[in-house]
Structures are given as C-alpha cells and as structure tokens.
Amino acid sequence: MSRVGVVGVGLVKVKEHWGESLESLFTQAALKALEDAGVEVDKLYVGNMCGPVMQNQLNLGAHLAQALGIHGLPAIRVEAGSASGGLAVHEAYQAVKSGKSKAALVVGVEKMSDVLPEEVSSALSMEEDYEYTAYTGVTKSGVAAMVHRMYLDSYATAEDVCMMAVKSHEHAEGCSHAQYPFRMSLERAMASPMEADPIHMMECSGVGDGAAAVVLAPLEGGGVELAGTAVSTDYSSLAQRKDPLFLESAASAARKAYEEAGVGPSDVGLAEVHDDFTITGLLSIEALGLAGKGEAWRMVVDGEVDLGGRLPVNTFGGLKARGNPLGATGVYQVAELYLQLSGSAGDHQVDKADVGVALNMGGLGSTSVVNVLRRVEA
Amino acid sequence: MSRVGVVGVGLVKVKEHWGESLESLFTQAALKALEDAGVEVDKLYVGNMCGPVMQNQLNLGAHLAQALGIHGLPAIRVEAGSASGGLAVHEAYQAVKSGKSKAALVVGVEKMSDVLPEEVSSALSMEEDYEYTAYTGVTKSGVAAMVHRMYLDSYATAEDVCMMAVKSHEHAEGCSHAQYPFRMSLERAMASPMEADPIHMMECSGVGDGAAAVVLAPLEGGGVELAGTAVSTDYSSLAQRKDPLFLESAASAARKAYEEAGVGPSDVGLAEVHDDFTITGLLSIEALGLAGKGEAWRMVVDGEVDLGGRLPVNTFGGLKARGNPLGATGVYQVAELYLQLSGSAGDHQVDKADVGVALNMGGLGSTSVVNVLRRVEA
Numbered sequence: 196m197s198r199v200g201v202v203g204v205g206l207v208k209v210k211e212h213w214g215e216s217l218e219s220l221f222t223q224a225a226l227k228a229l230e231d232a233g234v235e236v237d238k239l240y241v242g243n244m245c246g247p248v249m250q251n252q253l254n255l256g257a258h259l260a261q262a263l264g265i266h267g268l269p270a271i272r273v274e275a276g277s278a279s280g281g282l283a284v285h286e287a288y289q290a291v292k293s294g295k296s297k298a299a300l301v302v303g304v305e306k307m308s309d310v311l312p313e314e315v316s317s318a319l320s321m322e323e324d325y326e327y328t329a330y331t332g333v334t335k336s337g338v339a340a341m342v343h344r345m346y347l348d349s350y351a352t353a354e355d356v357c358m359m360a361v362k363s364h365e366h367a368e369g370c371s372h373a374q375y376p377f378r379m380s381l382e383r384a385m386a387s388p389m390e391a392d393p394i395h396m397m398e399c400s401g402v403g404d405g406a407a408a409v410v411l412a413p414l415e416g417g418g419v420e421l422a423g424t425a426v427s428t429d430y431s432s433l434a435q436r437k438d439p440l441f442l443e444s445a446a447s448a449a450r451k452a453y454e455e456a457g458v459g460p461s462d463v464g465l466a467e468v469h470d471d472f473t474i475t476g477l478l479s480i481e482a483l484g485l486a487g488k489g490e491a492w493r494m495v496v497d498g499e500v501d502l503g504g505r506l507p508v509n510t511f512g513g514l515k516a517r518g519n520p521l522g523a524t525g526v527y528q529v530a531e532l533y534l535q536l537s538g539s540a541g542d543h544q545v546d547k548a549d550v551g552v553a554l555n556m557g558g559l560g561s562t563s564v565v566n567v568l569r570r571v572e573a
Numbered sequence: 574m575s576r577v578g579v580v581g582v583g584l585v586k587v588k589e590h591w592g593e594s595l596e597s598l599f600t601q602a603a604l605k606a607l608e609d610a611g612v613e614v615d616k617l618y619v620g621n622m623c624g625p626v627m628q629n630q631l632n633l634g635a636h637l638a639q640a641l642g643i644h645g646l647p648a649i650r651v652e653a654g655s656a657s658g659g660l661a662v663h664e665a666y667q668a669v670k671s672g673k674s675k676a677a678l679v680v681g682v683e684k685m686s687d688v689l690p691e692e693v694s695s696a697l698s699m700e701e702d703y704e705y706t707a708y709t710g711v712t713k714s715g716v717a718a719m720v721h722r723m724y725l726d727s728y729a730t731a732e733d734v735c736m737m738a739v740k741s742h743e744h745a746e747g748c749s750h751a752q753y754p755f756r757m758s759l760e761r762a763m764a765s766p767m768e769a770d771p772i773h774m775m776e777c778s779g780v781g782d783g784a785a786a787v788v789l790a791p792l793e794g795g796g797v798e799l800a801g802t803a804v805s806t807d808y809s810s811l812a813q814r815k816d817p818l819f820l821e822s823a824a825s826a827a828r829k830a831y832e833e834a835g836v837g838p839s840d841v842g843l844a845e846v847h848d849d850f851t852i853t854g855l856l857s858i859e860a861l862g863l864a865g866k867g868e869a870w871r872m873v874v875d876g877e878v879d880l881g882g883r884l885p886v887n888t889f890g891g892l893k894a895r896g897n898p899l900g901a902t903g904v905y906q907v908a909e910l911y912l913q914l915s916g917s918a919g920d921h922q923v924d925k926a927d928v929g930v931a932l933n934m935g936g937l938g939s940t941s942v943v944n945v946l947r948r949v950e951a
Contacts (some may be wrong), residue, residue: 252704267807
C-alpha cells in the first residue's frame with residue numbers, strides 16, 4: 196500500500212458553544228466527516244489538549260467512541276498541547292500506512308468556554324515547562340512577547356508584524372466555520388489593549404470551542420494525498436535555544452515531511468501556519484522555508500500571502516480568525532488544505548496549488564507537527 | 574519489513590519515590606532501556622495518565638524528550654487512562670511497522686505520590702465517564718465492587734477471588750522492581766478493611782510511582798517479537814454492557830491480537846493481566862480466553878497460574894504486588910513478558926513459554942489493549 200489519502204472532512208464552526216458539550220461537538224464533526232468520506236472506519240484518533248483539566252475527563256478515546264455510537268471502535272487519544280490535532284493526524288497516518296487500519300477517523304476537539312479565562316491561561320502554561328516557566332509568573336503570551344520584541348528589534352515594525360492578523364481576518368471573511376469571519380483593520384488591532392507588551396490583544400487567537408474531523412484511508416486513483424508527515428521537538432525554554440527567532444523543531448519537521456513527500460519549499464502552493472500570535476505566524480512561515488529569516492513580514496505586507504497571491508497562507512483565517520480550539524486546531528488545518536486541494540473551498544478557493552503544508556505547534560514550538568498534502572490525478 | 578521486536582527494556586522499582594520527579598523516573602527507565610537495546614532511537618512514545626492533573630504538565634512528549642537530552646527527538650504522548658502504557662506500545666509498533674521509525678523508545682511513567690489520596694481517587698474517576706459516574710459519588714473501586722459482588726453471586730467465594738491477590742504477592746517475592754516484593758496470606762488479605770464492599774483493601778493495587786521502558790525495532794534474526802497488538806473499547810457504564818461479568822473490549826482486542834500473531838489462547842504460555850482489583854484480574858484471564866467464563870478463580874486456586882504451573886500469570890506480581898503506576902503499567906507488562914521470553918527473568922523465570930500475552934485496561938475495560946509477544950529463533 197503506497198499512498199494514504201484524506202478522503203473526507205467535517206468541520207464545526209469555532210465559537211463559544213455554550214449549548215454544546217465536548218461530546219456533542221466531537222460527534223457533529225465526526226458524523227460530517229464520515230458522511231463526507233462514505234467509508235467505514237476501524238480506528239478513531241482523538242486530538243485533545245484540555246479534557247482532563249477542563250472537563251475532568253481522561254480516557255477520551257473510549258469516552259468519545261461511545262458518544263459516537265460505534266461500539267467497540269479502537270480509540271486512541273493523542274496529546275501534545277496545541278499540537279494534539281496535527282499529531283493525531285500523524286498517528287492515524289501510521290495506523291493506515293502500517294496496514295493496522297483500513298480507514299481511520301481523526302477528530303480534534305476542544306471545549307474551552309466552560310472554564311474561567313484564568314483557567315485557560317493556566318492550561319496554556321501547562322504546555323510550556325510548568326515548573327520553570329509558569330512558576331515564575333510568565334504566561335504563554337509572555338513567552339511569545341519576548342520573541343515578538345526580539346523580532347521588532349531586528350527586522351520589522353510593530354505594524355508590519357500586526358499585518359499578519361489583518362490578513363488572517365481578511366481571509367476569514369464569510370467563512371462558515373470561522374470564529375471571526377470578518378475583516379479587522381490595522382488601526383483597530385494596533386489600538387487594542389496590550390495582552391503582553393508588545394503583543395496587542397487583537398494579535399492573539401481567542402478562546403473558542405470547536406471540532407474538526409478528517410478520514411484517512413488508502414488512496415485509490417486520484418484525490419488528496421497525505422504525502423508527508425513529521426514531528427519534532429525543541430527546548431521549551433527560550434534561553435536554551437540557539438536562536439529564539441528560529442523555530443528549529445518546525446524547520447526540522449518540515450524538512451522531514453518535505454523529503455517524505457518528495458517536494459521542497461518551492462513546490463508549496465499554500466500553507467496553514469500556527470499563528471496563535473502574529474509573531475508565531477511569521478516565524479512559522481520562515482521555519483517552513485517559505486520566506487528567509489526575518490522576511491516573512493514582507494510576504495504578508497506585500498500581499499504575497501493573499502488568496503490571490505503567490506503563496507496563500509491561512510486561507511480560512513488561521514488560528515487568529517478561523518479560531519484556535521487548541522487540540523482541534525491541527526485537524527482544522529489539514530481539513531482546510533484538503534478543501535483547497537480538492538477544489539471545494541468555495542469563496543476561499545485558491546488557484547493552481549498542488550501542494551499544501553500545515554504547521555501545528557505545541558508550546559512555542561517545543562512540539563511541531565508538519566503535514567504535507569498533495570493533489571494526485573487519477 | 575515483516576517483524577517488529579522488543580530489543581531492550583528498562584524498569585524502575587515501583588514505590589513512593591518521594592525524592593524523584595516525573596522527569597527523573599522517566600529518564601532512569603529510558604536510559605536503562607537504551608543501554609539494554611544498544612540502538613539509536615528516532616521516536617519517543619510516552620504513556621502517561623495523570624501528568625496534567627497531578628504535575629500540571631501537558632505536552633509531555635516534548636517535555637520528557639528534553640529531560641532525556643536527545644535534542645529534537647520526535648515525541649508523542651498517548652493517553653487512555655490506565656491503558657496509556659499498553660497503548661503507547663501499540664502506537665510505537667505502528668510507527669516501526671509503517672517504516673516511519675527505525676527504532677522507537679516507549680516509556681510509561683506515572684508519579685502519584687505527590688498528591689493527596691483523594692486526588693488519586695478523583696483522577697481514577699476521570700477514566701470512567703466523569704459526568705455520569707463520578708458525579709453520582711461512585712468511585713472506580715465502587716464500580717469494581719459491583720462487578721465483584723455479581724461474581725460472588727454467580728461463581729465463587731470471597732476467598733476464591735481473594736486468592737488472585739495472594740498469588741500475585743507470591744510471584745512478586747524477591748522481585749527487584751516490585752512495590753510489594755513479599756508474600757501476603759489469604760487470612761491477612763481477608764482481614765483487611767473494606768475498600769468498597771466486597772473488595773478488601775488488600776485486593777486493590779496501591780498508589781505508587783514508576784517508569785518502565787521498552788525499545789521496539791525491526792527484528793533481525795531471533796529474539797522476542799511483538800507479534801500482535803490490538804485495541805478495543807466498550808461502554809464505560811456497566812448498565813449499558815450486555816454482560817458486566819464479561820470484559821468485551823478485552824476479548825475483542827485479544828481476538829484481533831491473537832489473529833495477527835497467528836496464535837490462539839491455547840498457544841499462550843504466560844500472561845500479564847490487569848489486576849488493579851482481584852476481580853479484574855480474574856475477568857482479565859477469562860476475557861483473554863485462558864479460562865472459561867466464571868472459571869478463572871479455579872486456575873488461581875488450583876495453582877495453574879503459579880510460576881511452575883500450567884499457565885503462569887503475573888510472573889512479577891502484577892498490578893497488585895509489582896505495583897500499578899497507572900500510565901506506566903502497560904509498559905511494565907510488556908517488559909516483563911520480554912524478560913520471560915528472552916530467558917532473563919532470573920528467579921521468576923518460567924519454563925517453556927513461547928508466547929506471552931498482556932492485557933492493559935483503561936477504566937473497567939472501557940479501553941483494552943492486548944499485546945502478544947513471541948519468542949523467535951534465529
């Protein structure tokens with residue numbers, strides 16, 4: 196068996212779903228993907244970060260298989276903080292590739308709006324080194340702020356960096372599964388309060404609930420192939436990194452995933468990057484080899500990342516505007532690449548892209564997962 | 574690539590490690606396994622249940638890869654409650670089988686003694702359906718007690734069931750990695766206080782910290798093969814199960830794992846079963862097809878499960894006496910089968926076994942993972 200393909204997707208709109216449970220969000224996305232794929236699945240992968248700390252629920256694989264109503268379905272929960280979704284796709288790929296699964300359902304799901312904002316902040320600190328980072332009082336935003344400050348010192352203005360968020364909102368406009376499907380002006384973003392100086396509130400992804408699902412199966416004939424998938428890790432402490440302005444784990448995972456897919460950065464036609472902050476969006480583009488070091492902001496400002504641009508990025512709004520339901524995010528990314536490469540992206544459709552890449556990170560790149568998708572002719 | 578083998582193991586003694594951290598327990602087991610295997614690994618699987626609720630630490634893959642000091646190592650945390658360890662072995666198998674990994678390190682690790690006993694009880698409730706079980710005030714021991722009561726009503730006396738614990742202690746005697754490496758009399762166990770009527774305290778596994786590691790790699794020539802590995806799930810609520818006295822997920826996973834290995838229950842020469850309670854130990858033996866329904870207690874009472882018996886079970890003491898550090902337990906089981914099948918079990922060595930089976934469960938069998946190991950001649 197040579198190729199593993201994405202054969203169906205299901206997306207739930209990211210928002211504060213006060214009337215829905217973790218289980219119901221999961222089930223909605225799963226059923227949509229199963230209907231879309233039209234195949235029977237024999238394995239379930241769940242990407243989820245906060246179930247144990249927000250819903251007091253462990254053993255989510257079995258728990259959610261039961262919610263779905265497929266009795267006895269083998270189920271595996273994978274967790275790597277905000278990279279849980281992308282990692283679940285990676286594991287499901289291996290299940291199909293190894294012949295252990297004929298078709299695997301991957302669902303990323305997160306329910307964050309049940310808890311207080313400070314509990315969200317606390318959970319986000321748990322994907323850094325809790326004992327050495329959180330105990331000093333530095334939040335995840337605080338870690339990102341240090342890197343953002345360094346970028347401003349070396350490469351770009353505050354407005355240049357902020358444009359990453361403006362573009363994401365532009366792409367989210369009218370997207371039915373996006374949390375913020377509207378434009379946001381640079382002026383408005385720059386006038387928003389500081390989340391962690393120099394990061395403005397409107398440069399951060401928000402708190403939202405969501406679920407996204409994809410079905411992976413051997414690819415017969417044409418379709419969209421999961422052509423490369425790789426994981427890498429890095430020190431969570433910035434102080435230990437050779438260069439805090441370079442996401443080494445992301446670059447390493449990208450190299451491996453490109454190699455597996457038999458492509459290089461120049462073959463990539465669109466990208467979904469991990470812009471939980473504007474700065475991480477820019478560093479993601481650079482780590483994927485799509486821009487030189489310190490140069491991603493130019494691609495953004497010059498409009499190269501636009502839907503009609505040379506290399507569209509975050510075509511449904513990215514983490515900033517589509518939304519960032521932590522453990523679900525990486526599955527949204529892969530589903531969105533599939534929509535683009537299969538020509539099903541509607542108003543968001545980009546032209547001529549044959550290869551798409553998604554970067555999903557846990558912590559500030561302590562875990563990175565890169566998934567490369569490719570359109571394959573029959 | 575046809576066969577995946579276990580090529581090295583590392584075990585830390587289960588006990589209350591007040592002077593050790595999660596990270597140091599992990600590292601000790603990992604380094605022992607790497608030294609034993611003598612190969613370089615390119616992927617890390619972590620089986621852990623309670624990190625986020627006991628250590629406030631998510632993203633444990635990257636976190637522990639960093640503790641180990643292998644920079645950039647791809648790392649994946651897998652969680653299915655107490656089945657996390659066995660499931661991590663399953664996922665690592667797929668990584669090697671699919672060709673994505675040339676050699677994978679699997680470490681199960683749990684640090685429970687940092688928290689209060691009621692927090693352990695709360696965490697255990699999270700692997701059941703928290704909203705429908707824990708909220709009613711039923712603990713995990715309470716769920717097991719209901720099944721234990723039914724077994725007593727149908728099949729055996731309280732003493733018969735309790736002998737499961739007595740045998741496990743007998744096998745743990747002198748075991749260097751066991752938490753309770755000494756014998757326990759039936760009288761003492763039956764005189765211990767009730768944990769959840771009719772389960773005596775001495776019929777339950779205790780609270781302990783531990784870490785176990787195995788290295789999986791393609792098997793060249795002879796050695797110990799991971800010949801079959803399967804996962805299945807079941808309703809967590811006893812009320813929804815067709816027969817609460819039959820662990821359907823365990824039986825289903827066993828069927829698939831046996832089939833993959835090309836063996837049947839009659840080929841099994843030794844077993845490691847999930848005796849977090851005496852009753853689950855007995856039901857495990859039955860679900861694996863090693864005894865008829867309601868008959869496992871006879872095997873135990875008659876000494877068939879003894880180290881020198883027809884079918885040795887829990888040869889280093891099982892969850893009861895070796896110890897049950899939740900997410901680590903399934904890796905201990907696989908490591909112990911390896912020690913037996915490679916003839917490295919010392920005083921605990923059993924004769925003539927070519928095939929060993931391990932059953933690791935999350936909840937009361939809402940998740941079951943069965944791993945089948947086989948001795949292969951060069």
